[in-house]
Amino acid sequence: MTDYPPGMTLRPIAAWPTASTTDRRPAPFESSLTSTLEVLDRELRALGPHGLRGAHGSNWYPTSILQLALREQDFRNDGMPRANAVPSHPGVILNIQPKGKPELSFPCDTFTRWQDNLRGIALGLEALRKLDRYGITQTGQQYTGWRAIEATPSMNARAAACAVLARIAWPNENDAAQAEWAHKIATDPEIGRTTYRKAKANAHPDRNGGSQTLWDHVEGAAKVIGGLT
Structure with a gap:
C-alpha cells in the first residue's frame, strides 16, 4: 500500500474553491505516485516545526488533508481510498496547517490525472521552499498567496x-x-469533545493490532478542528 506522509488525512472534496x-x-512530467509522495513527504516535513533537520517522526510534520473527488463511501475505515474508487474529476486540494502559522490551501485541477495534479x-x-536559498524571503512571504481565507x-x-x-x-453508522x-x-x-474521546478510544493502537494509522487520523483531525482537548 502506498504510504502517505505522517499527519495526512484523505477526505472527499466538499466543494471546489475556484472555477x-x-x-x-x-502533465509535462511522468512520475509514479510513490515518487510524488516522496517529494510531498519532504516538503511537508520542511513546513513542520523542525524543518528538514533531525530524524523523521510524526511530530516533525504539519497536519495536512488531501482532498480527492471521491464519495464518502469510497474510503475505507482506515481513511484510505478503496482499490476500485474512481474520482469524478482529477482535481485535488492539499490543505496544510503549519504549527502556529496560517493554514495553506493548494487546489490543482490543471492536468487530466489526479496523481499528476498532486505531483x-x-x-x-518544492519551488516555494527553494526561494529561501536566494535570500529574498525571510519569513515565508512566498506562501502568503496560498493562505486560507481569514487565516x-x-x-x-x-x-x-x-x-x-x-x-x-x-463506524457502523450509515453515511x-x-x-x-x-x-x-x-x-x-461539547459533542465535538465527546466524539473526539470516542474516536480516540476506537482508534487506539491496542484495539487495532498495534497500528497507529487511525490514531494519527484522529489527532490530525482534532488539530484542524481545534478546541477539542
Whole structure:
C-alpha cells in the first residue's frame, strides 16, 4: 500500500474553491505516485516545526488533508481510498496547517490525472521552499498567496476533519448519520469533545493490532478542528 506522509488525512472534496479548469491537459512530467509522495513527504516535513533537520517522526510534520473527488463511501475505515474508487474529476486540494502559522490551501485541477495534479502541488511546494536559498524571503512571504481565507482552517478542511472524527467514532453508522454527526461536531463544542474521546478510544493502537494509522487520523483531525482537548 502506498504510504502517505505522517499527519495526512484523505477526505472527499466538499466543494471546489475556484472555477474548474475546462481545458485540462496531460502533465509535462511522468512520475509514479510513490515518487510524488516522496517529494510531498519532504516538503511537508520542511513546513513542520523542525524543518528538514533531525530524524523523521510524526511530530516533525504539519497536519495536512488531501482532498480527492471521491464519495464518502469510497474510503475505507482506515481513511484510505478503496482499490476500485474512481474520482469524478482529477482535481485535488492539499490543505496544510503549519504549527502556529496560517493554514495553506493548494487546489490543482490543471492536468487530466489526479496523481499528476498532486505531483504539481508537490513540485510547487518544492519551488516555494527553494526561494529561501536566494535570500529574498525571510519569513515565508512566498506562501502568503496560498493562505486560507481569514487565516483560519478553511471550510473544506474543517468539514473534512469533522467527517474523519464522525467516521472513526461511529463506524457502523450509515453515511447520512455520519454526516449528521460531523455537522454536530462542527457546531456543538461539547459533542465535538465527546466524539473526539470516542474516536480516540476506537482508534487506539491496542484495539487495532498495534497500528497507529487511525490514531494519527484522529489527532490530525482534532488539530484542524481545534478546541477539542
